[in-house]
Amino acid sequence: MINILKRFLPFLGTVIAFLVHVLIEDDIEHPEAEDTYYSYFLYFFLTATFIIGVVSFFLKNFRAKLEHSGPFWGGVGVVVAIIDIAIGKYALLPVLFFPKYDNILAMFFEGYDIILKCIWHSTKLLVLGFVYGSVIGFITGVFLGFSKKFNYWVNPYIKLIGPIPATIWIPISLTIFPTPFGASVFIVALSVWFSVALMTSSAIQSVPKAYFEVSRTLGASGAFQVFRVGIPAAMPSIFLGVFYGIINAFLALMTAEMFGAKYGIGWYISWQKAMLVYSGVYAGIIVIAVYCMLILTLLFKFRDKVLNWQKGTLKW
Amino acid sequence: MVTENKEQLKGAIHIEDLVKTFISNEGETVTALNGVNLDIPPGSFVSLIGPSGCGKTTLLRQIAGLATPTSGGVFVDGKKVTKPGADRGFAFQQATLFPWLNIRDNIALGLKARHIYKEHKQDVDEFIETVGLKGFEKSYPHELSGGMNQRASLARALVGHPNILLLDEPLGALDAFTRMAMQDEIHRLWETYKTTMVMVTHDVDEALYLSNYVVVMKARPSKIEQVIHIDLPFPRARTQDLFVAYRKKILEILNFAGKIPEPEYYL
Numbered sequence: 001m002i003n004i005l006k007r008f009l010p011f012l013g014t015v016i017a018f019l020v021h022v023l024i025e026d027d028i029e030h031p032e033a034e035d036t037y038y039s040y041f042l043y044f045f046l047t048a049t050f051i052i053g054v055v056s057f058f059l060k061n062f063r064a065k066l067e068h069s070g071p072f073w074g075g076v077g078v079v080v081a082i083i084d085i086a087i088g089k090y091a092l093l094p095v096l097f098f099p100k101y102d103n104i105l106a107m108f109f110e111g112y113d114i115i116l117k118c119i120w121h122s123t124k125l126l127v128l129g130f131v132y133g134s135v136i137g138f139i140t141g142v143f144l145g146f147s148k149k150f151n152y153w154v155n156p157y158i159k160l161i162g163p164i165p166a167t168i169w170i171p172i173s174l175t176i177f178p179t180p181f182g183a184s185v186f187i188v189a190l191s192v193w194f195s196v197a198l199m200t201s202s203a204i205q206s207v208p209k210a211y212f213e214v215s216r217t218l219g220a221s222g223a224f225q226v227f228r229v230g231i232p233a234a235m236p237s238i239f240l241g242v243f244y245g246i247i248n249a250f251l252a253l254m255t256a257e258m259f260g261a262k263y264g265i266g267w268y269i270s271w272q273k274a275m276l277v278y279s280g281v282y283a284g285i286i287v288i289a290v291y292c293m294l295i296l297t298l299l300f301k302f303r304d305k306v307l308n309w310q311k312g313t314l315k316w
Numbered sequence: 317m318v319t320e321n322k323e324q325l326k327g328a329i330h331i332e333d334l335v336k337t338f339i340s341n342e343g344e345t346v347t348a349l350n351g352v353n354l355d356i357p358p359g360s361f362v363s364l365i366g367p368s369g370c371g372k373t374t375l376l377r378q379i380a381g382l383a384t385p386t387s388g389g390v391f392v393d394g395k396k397v398t399k400p401g402a403d404r405g406f407a408f409q410q411a412t413l414f415p416w417l418n419i420r421d422n423i424a425l426g427l428k429a430r431h432i433y434k435e436h437k438q439d440v441d442e443f444i445e446t447v448g449l450k451g452f453e454k455s456y457p458h459e460l461s462g463g464m465n466q467r468a469s470l471a472r473a474l475v476g477h478p479n480i481l482l483l484d485e486p487l488g489a490l491d492a493f494t495r496m497a498m499q500d501e502i503h504r505l506w507e508t509y510k511t512t513m514v515m516v517t518h519d520v521d522e523a524l525y526l527s528n529y530v531v532v533m534k535a536r537p538s539k540i541e542q543v544i545h546i547d548l549p550f551p552r553a554r555t556q557d558l559f560v561a562y563r564k565k566i567l568e569i570l571n572f573a574g575k576i577p578e579p580e581y582y583l
Contacts, residue, residue, distance in 0.1 A: 210412045217380055218426030218476065219402030228429070232416045309416040309456050 006070040007056045007063065011049035013077020018042045020081040020089070027091035030100045037105035038088075049073070099279040107283035114268070115287060121263035122253060122291075125181070129188025130249050134242055137193040141200020141241070145234070146226055151201075162198060166191035166248070167255040174259065184256035191252035192245035199241025203234035236310060239303050246299060250292055265291070326393055327403075327479030327512035329356040329379060333388035336374055348374040350537045351388065356529075358393075358479070361506055361513040363523035366533030366541075367570065372516045375533075376482050379514060380406050392480065402430055405473035405511075407486040411465035413457040419468050420444065420453035426476045436475070443471040446508070447501065463494040467501065474505060483515035487522065499525055503550065520566050524559055525552055532569050542569055 021042060056063045086092045088100035108115065140158070143150040166187050173183040207230055215229045231238075257266030265288055272280030336349040348371045356362050364372040377383045379390050381400040390397040392404065400406070413422045424440045427433040433440075444450055447467040457465050466486060473481055483502070487495045503526055506513050517523050523530045527546055534541045544566065548558055567574075 208412070210408060210410065211414065213382055213400075214406070214408065214412050214472075215425070215429060216382070216400040217402075217404065217406035217482075218429050218472070219400075220426075220429035224429045229414070233414070235416070307416075309418075 003067050006067045008049075008053040009070040009074030010077065011046070011053050013074035013080075014042065014045045014049050015077075017077045017081040017084065018046060020084055024085070024089045026088050026100060026102075027095070029091045029095045030088065031095075031103065033102035033106040034110070035106070036102060037109050038084075038101040041101070041105055096276065097278050099282065103279040104282045104286075107277075107280050111280075111283075114263075115283070118263050118265050118268045118284075119287065119291065121261070121267075122257065122265045125184050125188060125257070125264065126249060126253055126295075129185045129253070130192050130246060132185065133189035133192025133249070134196045134245055136189070137196030137241070137245065138200055138238065140193070140197040141238070142204065142226070142231065144197065144201035145204025146230065158194070158197065162194035166194075166252045170256060170259055180259065180261055184253070184259075184261065187256045188249050188252045191248040192242075195244040195248060196238070196241040199244070200234060200238045203237030203241075204230050206237075207233040236307060239307065243296075243299065246295065250288075254288070325358040325510065327358040328393055329354070329480065329512065329514070330391040330394075331355070331375075331379075331388075332391065334375070334378060334385055334390065335387045336371070336378065336383070337386045348538060349378070349385075350539050352540060354531065354540065354543070356512060356514065358512050359510045360528045361526055362515070362529045362531060363527040364514065364516045364531045364533060365518070365520060365523050365566065365570075367535050369538065370533040370535040371538035372533050373484055376484055376514060376516050379480070380404055380482050382406075402426060402476050403479050405476070405478035405481040407466075407470055407473045407481065407483045409485045409488050411457070411462070411469040413465055413468055413472070415457055418454050418456055419449055419460070422457065422468055423471045423475055425472055430476070432476075439475055439477075443475045446505070447471045461494075463490055463498060466490060466498060470502070470505065474509065474511070477509065478511065480512045480514065483513065485516050485518065488518065495522075502526060507550070520563050521554055524562050524566070525554060530562075530566060532566060534570075 021038060052066065056066045084101060087095075087098045088102075140154075144155060144158070169190060170183070170187055173186045174180060177183040177186060211229050211233055212225055215225050220229070253264075254266035254269075257264035258270045261267040265284055269281055269284035269288075272278070272284060331352055331354040334349050334352040335347070338346045338348055340346050350371075352371075352375060364375060366372050374383070378385055379392070379397065381390075381397045381404070384398070397404075413419075414425070417425070420440060421428075423443060424433055427436050427440065444453055447470060449464060449468060449471070452460060452464065457468070460468075466489075470486065486502075487498050490498060499522060502513075502515075505511070506526070513526075515523070515526065524546060530544045530546060532541045532544065533539065544562070546562060548556075548562070552559060
């Protein structure tokens, strides 16, 4: 019985949010949106959470998962309702900076085309910057890790340049690159490059010497030791570098887009802020949050695939 | 007949005036090996035994080519050793399997490194069977016990059919019972493949149980004290009289035989 309840907690949470919304009038200080978007939003989730609860009777694995996560999502419904009371219903905070749900959702319903365009623009920038940055960072790291000469001549420069926030270079890169887009890609790539290079080189340098000795006594060539011993052994830390790199990239992306860009999520937020449309700012923040979460989930999924062998030895 | 046999058996080790010195952290010159001369006939099982700091591991690494001598040299089948090679397998104290490879890929590592895996696939299967790891090919090292990992590491060192197998306390990290079982395993591998075995150990019983020759080394200055030919047939029993007598002899050379103090009064 209690388990069935757990499976319907997401639905009950949504019911609470819905009751709060229909039973209490919105504060009149809030400007009215063109439509009752928040109601649509709640109808959708009432239906979805109810269907999920029913479906769980038929799917065994899903049932166990839902019993675990059900209470959390029920709690989310309550949090949504509390925020609604504080902001939408009683306007406890200044309405200009804290718009009600209807107005935030209106940004999605009425301006989805521009938001999608912004997501697409940011994705192009992020993917290009991330790929360039991590590939070059990886190569730099491998050379730093394996070659003493390279380390001697190049490492001091990397130590000097690396820790500087990549966004510092925005004014210079804007003059070097013919387009603001190219400049932004460069900034994102630079921010990824350092953490990947650093983690790769330090990971390779801390590979147990015994691994190389084993492979040498088995008749391994130098190339084999680099590609089949050193790099695989360093892979978990390299991935950590990629993880830090992508977080740096988000930061750099948002900053870079605020200069000279025509689209992009970072640009969207600064544009909405400039026009004092705070509902747009929140819409942008929601997009960024979901976007970053999706990318990190993808990255972790990829890691689990590549570093399958790590299962049981290390988790982060 | 005799000459033909000599041609067949490879893996003779000749060590000539081998000197190895290190510079310590304090800047002093430390002599790890002080002019070692030793001839190991092919197909024999030699144990290097002695206290810590007597240079036995250094000597083993010299034969492997993992370190270069200060002067003198090691010759394997008449050729001077300058670097590690697939003709000399090496089993380390820790199994040092690669955690990202499963047991089968770990054992096949040397064959893959030398690009001869395709022709020798069945050798890998044979060795998995020999060391009793059938059914665990797809397991990862962290899923198996220390003894099983060590067996995989022996298979990895032997699968390329080296003429010589160098063992650096390969059983040192195992518990006493696993250790005795593994000694039988090593003995069986030696009898099957006729590999020249050189093993570093701290364990007198282990050396006696497995070897034709026990090389007793001493520290400060590090040198070979005595080479003892163990003239006992295999299989050996750890409790037989001659075995015990050999143990007494070795412990006496190492000054570890101990002494029961004479009582002052007899009643």
